[in-house]
Amino acid sequence: MERIVSLSSLDFYLLKAPQRQKVIIADSNTSELCLSVLIYNMESLIDAQIIEIEAGEESKNLETYCSIVEALIEQGADKDTVLIALGGGVVCDVASFVASTFKRGIEVCLIPTTTLAMVDAAIGGKNGLNIGTVKNQIGNIKFASKVCIDEVFLETLEARHIVNGVAEMLKTALIADRQLAYEIMQMPPLEAGTNIQLLKRCIRIKQSIVRKDPNDKAERRLLNFGHTIGHAIESLAMQEGRDLLHGEAIANGMYHILNLCEQMPQEEKDILRTYLSTHFTIEPIADKMQDLFNYMNADKKNSNQCFNLVLLESIGKGVYNCSTDREQILSCMK
Numbered sequence: 001m002e003r004i005v006s007l008s009s010l011d012f013y014l015l016k017a018p019q020r021q022k023v024i025i026a027d028s029n030t031s032e033l034c035l036s037v038l039i040y041n042m043e044s045l046i047d048a049q050i051i052e053i054e055a056g057e058e059s060k061n062l063e064t065y066c067s068i069v070e071a072l073i074e075q076g077a078d079k080d081t082v083l084i085a086l087g088g089g090v091v092c093d094v095a096s097f098v099a100s101t102f103k104r105g106i107e108v109c110l111i112p113t114t115t116l117a118m119v120d121a122a123i124g125g126k127n128g129l130n131i132g133t134v135k136n137q138i139g140n141i142k143f144a145s146k147v148c149i150d151e152v153f154l155e156t157l158e159a160r161h162i163v164n165g166v167a168e169m170l171k172t173a174l175i176a177d178r179q180l181a182y183e184i185m186q187m188p189p190l191e192a193g194t195n196i197q198l199l200k201r202c203i204r205i206k207q208s209i210v211r212k213d214p215n216d217k218a219e220r221r222l223l224n225f226g227h228t229i230g231h232a233i234e235s236l237a238m239q240e241g242r243d244l245l246h247g248e249a250i251a252n253g254m255y256h257i258l259n260l261c262e263q264m265p266q267e268e269k270d271i272l273r274t275y276l277s278t279h280f281t282i283e284p285i286a287d288k289m290q291d292l293f294n295y296m297n298a299d300k301k302n303s304n305q306c307f308n309l310v311l312l313e314s315i316g317k318g319v320y321n322c323s324t325d326r327e328q329i330l331s332c333m334k
């Protein structure tokens with residue numbers, strides 16, 4: 001499991017091994033907005049090499065992966081090189097996958113710079129690359145040695161990306177912590193998404209779930225609440241060239257899956273639907289179900305022609321492995 005650390009303790013750790021080569025992977029935005037803050041705070045990275053990738057989901061692919069590996073070879077990286085990811089979920093996912101495969105595995109430290117990456121993408125070791133418009137078809141589980149959470153990086157993050165991260169914060173709370181879910185929903189999202197105490201509570205919940213089931217065979221599946229439909233909505237938007245962020249797609253996925261949560265009290269569904277539709281644009285999906293099923297079929301958690309969904313019994317209590325077939329889903333989405 002990754003250790004959550006401050007910038008100064010990551011610096012102290014890296015300074016202890018000055019002979020090790022450090023390579024920072026950033027995207028075109030974080031290299032402009034976050035890199036100088038990082039280097040100002042970390043003496044150990046003054047001489048680090050930098051590999052920059054294009055910002056955005058379109059970079060989460062094999063082409064970017066190969067370009068980073070080629071740059072590492074050119075820079076003389078070896079088994080002892082430490083990769084430092086500085087960016088959102090895209091940079092963290094790509095850097096983690098590179099680190100898991102380069103020379104059969106090198107150390108990676110993650111410095112997430114978006115709300116979403118702080119509470120989710122950088123935690124729990126999973127990484128992924130998209131194949132075409134299908135999300136996360138290649139990937140593995142590679143724990144970062146250290147994940148550095150510092151709100152200084154959120155100062156330059158656009159409001160839309162802060163709210164985007166709140167979708168994943170809420171998801172984490174909805175499956176496991178009723179009190180936290182209500183706290184998040186009662187706060188303006190821009191406040192919730194930059195509140196370091198709330199972020200850290202979400203991180204602790206995710207870590208405690210992952211610790212029990214690192215290989216995603218049981219409880220860890222809870223973290224996919226909203227994701228089966230959400231990923232399909234995200235992939236379809238990518239295919240259609242529409243601008244939809246990951247958290248926004250997951251907010252849609254959570255909204256629509258509530259139709260299948262039969263055990264959940266109606267009053268709680270109403271509270272959640274009101275929150276989600278107030279802060280996110282919810283797309284109707286009834287007439288897109290055939291297209292969405294095409295993407296849902298690629299979901300890694302399916303078995304025996306059924307979708308293994310995560311549902312809510314109540315706010316703060318998720319249940320996983322809820323086997324549901326196409327017809328049941330279709331009848332609830334009308």
Ligand SMILES: NC(=O)c1ccc[n+]([C@@H]2O[C@H](COP(=O)([O-])OP(=O)(O)OC[C@H]3O[C@@H](n4cnc5c(N)ncnc54)[C@H](O)[C@@H]3O)[C@@H](O)[C@H]2O)c1
Pocket residue numbers: 027028029030033034055056057060087088089090091093113114115116117120121122123124125126127128135136153154155156157158161164245246247
């Ligand atoms: N591995 C996992 O467990 C996991 C979990 C959740 C999401 N994800 C993945 O994470 C990705 C989404 O992550 P994201 O929302 O962070 O997107 P992102 O990495 O694309 O970042 C969003 C945008 O914000 C910019 N940015 C990043 N930090 C900034 C800062 N501090 N100031 C200004 N701009 C900044 C980026 O350049 C980008 O344009 C998706 O690919 C998703 O599949 C992975």
